[in-house]
Amino acid sequence: MTNKEKKVKLSIGGDQEALLFLLKQEKEKLYRTAYSYVRNEADALDVFQQTVLLAIESIHRLREPKYFTTWLMKICINVSLGVLEKQKRVISMDDLKFQSLSTEIATSDEKMDLLNAIYQLDEKYKTVLLLKYYEDLTFEQIAEILGEPIGTVKSNGKRALTKIKKILKGVYIDERTKQI
Incomplete structure (x- = not known):
C-alpha cells in the first residue's frame, strides 16, 4: 500500500x-x-x-x-x-482565440488551432482527449472516471483524433493554398 x-x-x-x-x-x-x-x-x-x-x-x-x-x-x-x-x-470561436487551456500551454497558432478543433468535438470525444493528453491519464483511468468500458473509451479517442485531423487538415490546406 x-x-x-x-x-x-x-x-x-x-x-x-x-x-x-x-x-x-x-x-x-x-x-x-x-x-x-x-x-x-x-x-x-x-x-x-x-x-x-x-x-x-x-x-x-x-x-x-x-x-x-x-x-x-x-x-x-x-x-x-x-x-x-x-x-x-455557447463559446464563440473568437473567444477561444484569446484564451488558453492553462498557463502551461503556449499561445502558438498551432496550439490554438488544436484547442479550437477540440472544442468543436462532441462532449464524449472532447472529454477523452482532454483527460488523455492534457491530464496524462491512461485509457483505463479514463474508463473508470467515465464509467464506460475501456474499448468504448479507446474508440472514442481514436474517433476524436480522426475528427481533429479532418478539422485541422481543412485549416492548414486552406492556408497553404492562399500562400501559393
Whole structure:
C-alpha cells in the first residue's frame, strides 16, 4: 500500500488533515480540468471549490483508496458539466482565440488551432482527449472516471483524433493554398 493510499484510508476514516493534504496535491490538476471545460477563471474556481466541498462531504463513500484521484476527477468533470448545463453557454470561436487551456500551454497558432478543433468535438470525444493528453491519464483511468468500458473509451479517442485531423487538415490546406 502506497503512502497516498494510506492517507486516503485515513481520510475515509475521518482524518481531515490527511484529506486536505491529498486535495492540495490534486489542486492544480483539478483546476486545469475544470478550466478545460468551463474556459474561464471564475467558473473554474467555482468548479474547483464545489469539487473540494463534494469530496469532503462524500469521502466516506469512497470504497477503494487506490481510486482516489479517479474518483476526484469524476466529481470535477460532473461539476464542470453541471455548470455548463446551467449556463447553457455557447463559446464563440473568437473567444477561444484569446484564451488558453492553462498557463502551461503556449499561445502558438498551432496550439490554438488544436484547442479550437477540440472544442468543436462532441462532449464524449472532447472529454477523452482532454483527460488523455492534457491530464496524462491512461485509457483505463479514463474508463473508470467515465464509467464506460475501456474499448468504448479507446474508440472514442481514436474517433476524436480522426475528427481533429479532418478539422485541422481543412485549416492548414486552406492556408497553404492562399500562400501559393
